[in-house]
Each structure stands twice: as C-alpha cells, then as structure tokens.
Amino acid sequence: MAPHVYTLKDIYQVTATPEFKKNLLQGIKDGFVAFHQGQFYAAPIQTLGAPPAPPLGLTTDAAYAAQTCVKSGYFLGRDYYVIKVASGGAPWPRNSGSMQVYSQTTGELEALLLDEGILTEWRTAAVGALVVQQWMHGWKLQFASSSPPTTVSCIGMLGTGIQARYQLYMMEQVLECRTVRVWGRTPHHVQQYQQDMEQRGWQVQVVSTPEELNDCPVIVTTTNARTSLLPYRPSRSRRLVVCIGADAPGKQELDPEWFTHADTLISDVVTQSQERGEFQHVPQQECTEIVALGAVLQDTKEERLSETTVSAQLTLFDSSGTAVQDCVVAEMVYQSLRQCHQSS
C-alpha cells in the first residue's frame, strides 16, 4: 500500500488547532516517563555533516554549518515506529526534513510527513516549555492535570532563529509572561525577531550583550554556537537555564562556570547530553549528578522528588533531542490528519 504523503500545508491544519500545544505538552511528558520506565527504544542518532563525520555540501567553506540528524525509535507494544530526518544550517536555503511513520504490525511506511523540520521545532520547544512549567511549580504539579499558566518577570532568549520563536509559542501555553529579553549576533535578525514577536503580542527587550540576560529567571539558549556565548553572573533569584542549541559534538553555548554554580543538572537523555548536548562541557572534576527528565517527572508523579531538585537555586536543563519526542509528535499529528481526512 502506498504511504499517505502529507505536506506542510496539511500539517499546519493540525498544528494550528487550539488543542495542539496542550496535547503535545502532555504527550511529551508521558513519553519521557515511559522512556524512563524502559518502554521506549531510541536508536543511536545518525549525524551527517557534523564531526566525526565529514562536512556535507559541495563547497568547503560550508564545512560543518549544514547538518542532518536521523532519529529513530518506538514505544514498546504500540502501533508505530518513527524515523525522523531533520536538516538545516548554512549554506542550505532552509530547514527541511520528514517524519516517517511505520507500522509495527506490518513494517510498512504508513505516512510520510513532509514537515520541512517544523515538527522538530515544535517537539523541541515543547520540552523547553514542559521543563519551565514543572520548574515554575517547584516540580510539584499534579502529574496528570493540565496546569494553570503561571508567570515570571521575563524570559531571556539567546538567539533569534526559528527555535527562538517556537520556544515562545510553547511558553505561551504555560506562562502568562509576555516579556522576552533577547540577544542575537546579527542585528537584522534581531530586528526581524523583535518585529515578529511583537506582532504576536510579546514585549521584546533587545540587549547588546548576552551577559544582560543574566537577570532573567528563565534563560533559553537556541544558537548553533561552537563556543561559549553566555557568561555566568551570580543572581539572588532562583533561576533555570534551558539549553537547546547544543545537539552535536563541539557545540556549546554556556560558559562552563555555570556548571560550578548549578545545584541541579537535568537532561532529556543523560549519556547523550554528555556526548552531544551542552553537558559535554561539564568539567570532569564537577561531580554534580545529571538527572534524567523522565526520572524527575516520574518522581514528581510519585511525590518522592529530591529536595535538591525542588529547592535548587540554579537549575540547568539540557536538551539534545530524542526520538521519544519525534515519535510523540509524529503519531499525534498523523492521527489527527487521518481524522481530518476521513471526516472531510
């Protein structure tokens, strides 16, 4: 049987619905708990065009800017397995990719979601928002409930790319805050970001150094930097830094001094974050344990979360992205698309 092929236009029909963000948050949360309980298998990631692989592209000056990741996995005993391809970076004109939904019953490709990378943006942003939500509630949020939005004074945003936008789209679901303080390297990208986010109802404060983000209680880092951009400055407030950008060996956004001052380190996948996430730069002598997000969510559910995690003055969360998220979003979107097309 030929697979269903869905274009970005089809996919927008689902992602634009009012319930999409809420369901995605819940799905991602459940997914990470299942992962922690051994109910999900994530294959080792394939990375094309990033070390140790040679550069992709026909020109040498494009070395290591463009990158493609293949993430694959499945929930045990469920209907599908998902293979996700996401690519982006200069000199490629835009992000692209697909999510491929295969049947565990027949092995066949059932649906090809030609999402041009946006489902990866959504599922990545969802983890950021989920962590902010849980952290805001002192990790004490009733597990299954959908939470009331809460607030912080502002969100600090390092970077002005696509993910810097999607992070705010998802934060809207969990925070009443509509103030973002942003730093970006390229002035006209910063301008465009400001304009786009203001149109969406955000108050945008542009700052001229990354250091000025330090006053924000929540900082999100979304660049593809390969050197530390964000210096550590002490603060008297409880803080959370959500590290999104680093997802391959060599990538880095934080000054390692952050690790010296952090009380709690949480990551989506512990070993992976040490190999390809921001946590690859945790100094060797640093002995702060890294806790898996799934474990934290599980402990929250069972009300046995450690006091360190709850009362941490400085929490760092590192997302390098996992097939769990791809499976959750692909299955969710495919299911909605089938319903749309059946009823239309």
Added chain:
Amino acid sequence: MAPHVYTLKDIYQVTATPEFKKNLLQGIKDGFVAFHQGQFYAAPIQTLGAPPAPPLGLTTDAAYAAQTCVKSGYFLGRDYYVIKVASGGAPWPRNSGSMQVYSQTTGELEALLLDEGILTEWRTAAVGALVVQQWMHGWKLQFASSSPPTTVSCIGMLGTGIQARYQLYMMEQVLECRTVRVWGRTPHHVQQYQQDMEQRGWQVQVVSTPEELNDCPVIVTTTNARTSLLPYRPSRSRRLVVCIGADAPGKQELDPEWFTHADTLISDVVTQSQERGEFQHVPQQECTEIVALGAVLQDTKEERLSETTVSAQLTLFDSSGTAVQDCVVAEMVYQSLRQCHQSS
C-alpha cells in the same frame, strides 16, 4: 519543492534494463574503493527490532523476527546523501522500505524510492557477485574492465528466500554456470525456489542437509539463522564462501570451524562484520587478519595484492551491508528515473 516519489513499478523500469546489472557491479566496485580511500562516510547503523533493541511488533511470539535497518551515508563532494530504510521478517507480510535521496547542496529530500526493499536485495546481491567474479579471476581482473563471464561447476545456496534468488540473478552477470545446489529448512519454500529458478533456466539440485553444499566451489549463505547451520567439511578444491545472512548481533550461519581452516577473511566493513556480520563468531584466539573488500579491490587495481589472498585455498567473504551500496544503487536508479521521465 515536493520530492519525486517513485513506486516499485517505476523502479522496475530501471532494474529490468539490460545494462542495470553491469552498471551496478561497476558502481559497487568503484564505491568500495572510494570508501576505502576515505571518500565515503557511513553513519553508524540504526537497527530497530534486533538486540540490543527490544522486539518490534504487537505480539511477543514475533520477538526478534522482524527487523528494520536504517543505513545512511554520502560520498564526499558529490551531489547526494542517501538514507535507506529496509524492513522485513516474520510476522510482517513482506519486506518493505525506501531509499531517500537528499541533496548535499540544499539538504532537501529530492527523491523517495518506494522500493519495498528490492534495491537492498540488488545491492546486496551485487556484492556477492562482485566478490565471486574477482575471486574467480584470482583477484587479477583488470580493474576498470568489464570482465568476461567465467564458470564454476555449481553454486551452493543456503536458504531459499528473496536474497537466495537475487544472488543468482546477479551471478548470471559474472558466471556462465547455471547449476545451483540448494538447501532450505522449509520443504515448500525449497519447492517454490526450485520451480522459480528452473523457470529462469537454472538447473536446481535440492539437497537434504547443508553439509552436502560442501562440494560446491562457491557457497552463498542467505538465511536469517541465529545458530550455525553449515558444518565445515574439508575439500581438495579452492573454495569461496559468501556470507550474506548475518547482519545483526546474534545472527550466525557458519560453524566456527570454518574460521580455523580459512586462509583469507574479507569483509565489506571490517569492524562492522565483527560486530554484526558472520565474523562476529570468529574465535578470539583466531588471528587471521580480516581484509576490507575496498582494500582488496584497490590492491587489485594497483597490482600489489598479497599472495595469501590470491592463492587462498579457502576464502570467506562476509557482507553485513553498508550505506556505500545504498548510495550507489539509489543514485544510479534515481538518475535513470529522471532520464526516463524527462524523455517520456
């Protein structure tokens, strides 16, 4: 831009042409040399549904029968990169899969070849035939020339599945021999194989034990066994065993005694063959060096092949399959399809 989607029917138009097999052999040969010269990157393979991953499928009795492999790679500085998905095994009703051709210039999916696994069959069989051809000519075949067919008395075939058929299709290109001696576990599969191959002009000798294949100068093993099936028996003739079936940890077709008697071990990818190919079962105390196919082909080209390889009485070749082959066949078929569709 939406990708070109080609179905099996389209792909047959290419694979049925008289030049397909010849070009494939040459492409695979050139590909392995380039690989050996560091001009190809193969990402670590993703295997879903085989250890250490949990079983796929909704029933537990299907444990580890069904498996999906994702193989990805690219030639440095060429136009495309390829991601290949191949799945098969009981209880899935049939093999399926796709080859996805992406542009190195834009990162975008240019073509989706919904080949249902047959391009994997072809490219796997091509390596078997290539090795037989080179071995038959004492590895002394002029590198760039297309070789005259040669002959052996018969081919021994362990297994009666799809790959056992494709191996013969490709052997037709390099051997005049049309006699196959076959052993299979399931009588009605053996019957069907006999009938199909006889219709194609082969003389089929069915034997009742694997041991009886030992007299054949060339033996090809194509089962998905997880225990040794083929016992070693001495022979006074020069012999080649082509091990195709084992492509994941735990799979095995040969009695390890074969390794004790082998003079030369060659594999498509040395480390991979030790992890997931037949050569994972080479006894630890055995110190026969494993030579890469690309190195052998390169040495053949430069006329500096070792005397051991040339005069070996017993040569074992292990193929566990690599993205090199997928890239070669996918690029070749896509290029032909574009030409067909432009001219039609």
